[in-house]
């Protein structure tokens with residue numbers, strides 16, 4: 001049987017290679033395993049989105065003397081869950097991050113990065129933070145702490161996980177980028193926060209995108225220190241702004257032009273399939289975000305907003321406003337607002353998957369004392385990135401997903417077929433899942449199928 005190489009095989013090989021550079025303080029019994037055995041075993045749980053995957057493979061190994069952890073994930077010997085937990089707790093999640101560079105090169109080679117570009121042909125990088133662990137009992141060295149109203153302490157893990165997003169895309173594809181963990185920092189008394197984490201992220205990765213990316217973020221980031229940090233890295237920005245957090249900008253600068261009647265405004269009519277909507281864009285360039293009376297030479301930005309109203313009822317359906325360094329005109333205000341609005345997909349795509357579709361790490365491996373929580377989060381993020389890229393590029397994967405319609409259905413099939421049979425390659429796994437629903441598979445037909453592979 002010919003074993004063909006698919007993209008998923010390449011991803012797994014790259015991940016396995018990366019683990020060779022991981023810090024390794026092991027002695028004694030644990031040396032019977034390779035470092036990759038611990039990492040790939042944990043990764044398989046996320047990639048298969050199955051908390052019981054390792055247990056299923058142990059049973060399969062007992063029955064057949066072989067298992068899919070070996071054949072599909074390159075695990076030579078499966079450690080116990082307690083051994084995986086102990087080992088991964090020692091590895092800082094940053095050890096995984098070089099793999100993201102390989103992802104970018106792959107996306108570039110396959111001409112896919114341009115799918116994530118917006119105005120000015122810039123890559124669109126959406127910034128958002130999320131909490132991925134919360135407990136009043138379980139905690140580790142890296143937990144943040146929050147005092148509750150009842151006096152109890154709640155232990156948390158949060159992360160800033162930027163993502164490449166598609167402008168105006170309803171398909172909602174996002175590629176998660178290297179995350180930055182929001183956690184107590186060495187030598188700092190103060191609790192960490194999203195803005196500080198973003199500055200650290202910029203200092204690590206910002207230069208890579210200098211002159212070719214736009215940062216999209218919510219109103220929390222629409223302030224002078226963040227704008228200066230973005231511009232120091234040669235990046236552009238489109239940030240949501242709000243009256244509450246940008247009082248001077250709205251109450252003095254914008255209001256001046258509104259009262260003066262000199263705020264440029266353009267309108268478009270848009271049929272949404274049910275009703276006609278009116279898109280009203282307003283903008284003004286070169287406005288200050290802070291009061292010049294109290295601040296020497298405050299940062300100047302360009303501002304725009306969009307109001308969408310129902311043409312029949314005149315009911316307001318949507319409103320948002322943005323600040324940017326791009327000079328705004330009648331000809332580009334729609335593009336700039338469209339890029340600004342794309343930020344929401346980082347919440348609906350990235351984190352929704354991570355939160356609601358299979359964060360099984362805690363269930364299998366616990367929380368750990370040191371790095372385990374953040375390492376498992378990063379593995380889950382990586383599994384999500386792999387699935388997204390496969391969906392965009394790999395024919396066998398696309399076919400399997402097309403047949404099974406939803407991710408949930410695809411994962412159910414992946415789980416069930418890999419529990420009772422050992423597969424030599426991912427090609428065959430996806431080809432088997434792609435068999436049309438109306439084609440009943442008998443044992444003899446299945447044998448024919450395997451011979452044809």
Ligand SMILES: [Zn+2]
Pocket residue numbers: 138139140141142143144155156157367373
């Ligand atoms: Zn913790």
